[in-house]
Amino acid sequence: MKTLNLFTCLMCLLLFACSEDNDDTQQPNNPNLVIKLKFDPNQERLNNIGEPATIPSGNAAQSPNVNRMSANYIELAPGAFTALGDGEVIFSGDETTAGGNNAINFQNAQFAGDNETFLTIPLSDVTAGTYEWVRVSLAYQEGEIDFLLNGTDYTGTLGSFVGYNTYITSFDLNGETIDVNGNRLQGFWAFEAEGFVTQGQAPEGATTVPNPLFDSSPIPQGSCVVTGEFENGFTITGNETQDIVVTLSFSINNSFEWTEVNADGKYEPSTGEQVVDMGLRGLIPMVSN
Template structure:
């Protein structure tokens, strides 16, 4: 009987030892992640295509939309201002398709995130160790509320969907419960506006969407690509030996980013008066390491 008890105890010790050996959390071997969060800031500086502060164009008016969600199709860390687009550390590429003809962002497979929400989380082992000074983000879609003046003289709230990617294949999309069938590619600047179940759609002029790139001279981007560029204040260093998650927040400026041509010079968006949307581009990017 004593021998039997001894054998049972020995087996239990072996099982406990094996369990501890296979428990990554107890050994500290749990892999850490790179987490990308989004932020939308109406007080952040308003920038132009060259990354310089700009005012609203004469003859136009603008407002800061209340952005509720956004999607990106590409994120890249760049070591220096001389790093050409596509030669840095690409950490994310969204789904694309040729279903609509030319290569385009696949809207139905896109990833979305709201203010202060996580857009992407990947193991740090998938990120090349190094020091990065810049981040590039190819924006694809943004959605948010804006104010407009109705023919009855009252202001109302509507929701604007802005397709700012280089080219987007859309089978259909829903805006506040209203489903819009498209089944085709749409170039940068396609938009739809919904209020109280009424939906209109349109197309901003080619090249009108603002895409701030402070590295315009050293690292240009293709026309219509919507690759917004921002600089880390103190850089981002990935050592490959992190013991904590690395959280990067991408803060986008929504400072008077929704812009239209004025018919009535009152600073209010009046679609019924024929005022046309000309720009929906985000007005700058400030990345930070939390």
């Protein structure tokens, strides 16, 4: 009898363990929406209304080597007439009034480099539907640019704040600490080369923000909300079983622009050549699994 009872107990334990194993294998997947960034110097160069743009006479430009970028807002829009804010907002960065007016809180910003993941959220948090457009409010970009000084070519690091308003305590630019302790409007920039740091402010409204929906869904001046169209739409069914990756490909095609003093196509700040535009030049969202 004792042997029978022991055998019965062992069988129960074995069946329970198998039942648990089966439960594990039957657990539903929890797929994510993964947002990646890409910086493409060969992507078409657009103007504010999403049309191809050339470099104005008297100016010159170059494609920077962007190292990292930060966004403050990402929204999926079902159609061309979806007003800003009425779509599916999948990301909102931290903001603060520590510097006075409401501003992006740079100290809590998220960053990503080329082909790196900026955001991962459960697909279950995104409303099922078909989206034709994506809007991204950019906040900061950082990278290397070439410049000329006393006839010698150098490379320096540019940090440009393209968000509508940014509260900055301090930030590191290629190992150099820059103290601000206040708000800075769109177009604030800092430049480091050979340990020397300078900073400035681009003219109001000078930062290019491509929006092909200029007529149907305008954006506020100075907001830096870049708009891009999904080639075949982007559908979320709610029944996905694997991650969906959306790569936000930004055009950096001659996106750093300045006024020429010496008409040689080289940025020469020592001669008084002034930065006039640091805005990105287009957005193409691409979907993959």
